[in-house]
Amino acid sequence: MRTTEQVADEFQMTMLETFLKPMHREGIKFVAIFGAVTLVLFLLWPPLGWLGVGLTIWCYYFFRDPKRATPIREGLILSPADGVVSLIEPAVPPAELGMGPDAMTRVSVFMSVFNCHVNRSPVAGRIVSIAYHPGTFVNASLDKASENNERNGLCLELADGRKIAVVQIAGLVARRIVCWAEKGQPLRAGERFGLIRFGSRLDVYLPEGVEPLVSLGQTMIAGETVLADLHADEPRRFGEVS
Structure with missing residues (x-):
C-alpha cells in the first residue's frame, strides 16, 4: 500500500x-x-x-516535444501533426513526388503558433522519395497553400506496396521546414521526422479507396489520433463543431 x-x-x-x-x-x-x-x-x-x-x-x-502513446495496430494511419483538420478533398499529390496524375483524398491539418510543431510519420513504411519545393508564404489554412507555399514532401511505401504522401507546408509566418529523414529510411508509425517553425500545415494523401475517419474542425494529436484505417470499410465520417 x-x-x-x-x-x-x-x-x-x-x-x-x-x-x-x-x-x-x-x-x-x-x-x-x-x-x-x-x-x-x-x-x-x-x-x-x-x-x-x-x-x-x-x-x-x-518547440515542445512531448511523448505520445502511438497506436500500433496494423493498418492505422495517424495524424502527422497537432492541429485542426482544415480541408478534406480530392487533390493530386505534388508532382515532384512522382506519385502520378490521379487525385487522392487529401486531409490537411492546420497548426497554429500554439500547437506542437514536431511532425510524426502517419504510418510504418519506407521513404521512397523526398522532394523540397521552394515557394511563397501565404496563410497555410488556405487551399492554394498546397500548391504555392514552400513545402517538403515524403512518399512512404507500405508493406503491401501502397503509397501515402505526407507534405510539410510552410505558413504565413513560417520560413523554415526541417526534415531529418532520408530517402530509403524506414519509419515507424508515430516516429518523428521533422518540424516546421512558427505556424504551418501538413497534408496527408490517402491511398485509393481509403476514407478518412476524421471530420472538418476536429482536433488532432500527432502520433495518436487515428486519421484513417487501411482495413476499414465504413463510409467517410462527418462531424459538427459545437
Whole structure:
C-alpha cells in the first residue's frame, strides 16, 4: 500500500509532466535568442523585459516535444501533426513526388503558433522519395497553400506496396521546414521526422479507396489520433463543431 508521501510525490510529478514538456533541440538557439533580447529589454525598461519573459516562455512552449502513446495496430494511419483538420478533398499529390496524375483524398491539418510543431510519420513504411519545393508564404489554412507555399514532401511505401504522401507546408509566418529523414529510411508509425517553425500545415494523401475517419474542425494529436484505417470499410465520417 502506498504511503501519503508517495501519493503526493506521484501527484507532484504528474503535475510537472503536464506543464513542463521536453523541448526539441531545434528550439534551443531560438529560446537563447529570446532570452538574450529579454535581458536587454529589462535594461531598457523593466515592463518590456516582462513582455520578453512571456515571449521566451512561448518560444519554449512552441518547440515542445512531448511523448505520445502511438497506436500500433496494423493498418492505422495517424495524424502527422497537432492541429485542426482544415480541408478534406480530392487533390493530386505534388508532382515532384512522382506519385502520378490521379487525385487522392487529401486531409490537411492546420497548426497554429500554439500547437506542437514536431511532425510524426502517419504510418510504418519506407521513404521512397523526398522532394523540397521552394515557394511563397501565404496563410497555410488556405487551399492554394498546397500548391504555392514552400513545402517538403515524403512518399512512404507500405508493406503491401501502397503509397501515402505526407507534405510539410510552410505558413504565413513560417520560413523554415526541417526534415531529418532520408530517402530509403524506414519509419515507424508515430516516429518523428521533422518540424516546421512558427505556424504551418501538413497534408496527408490517402491511398485509393481509403476514407478518412476524421471530420472538418476536429482536433488532432500527432502520433495518436487515428486519421484513417487501411482495413476499414465504413463510409467517410462527418462531424459538427459545437
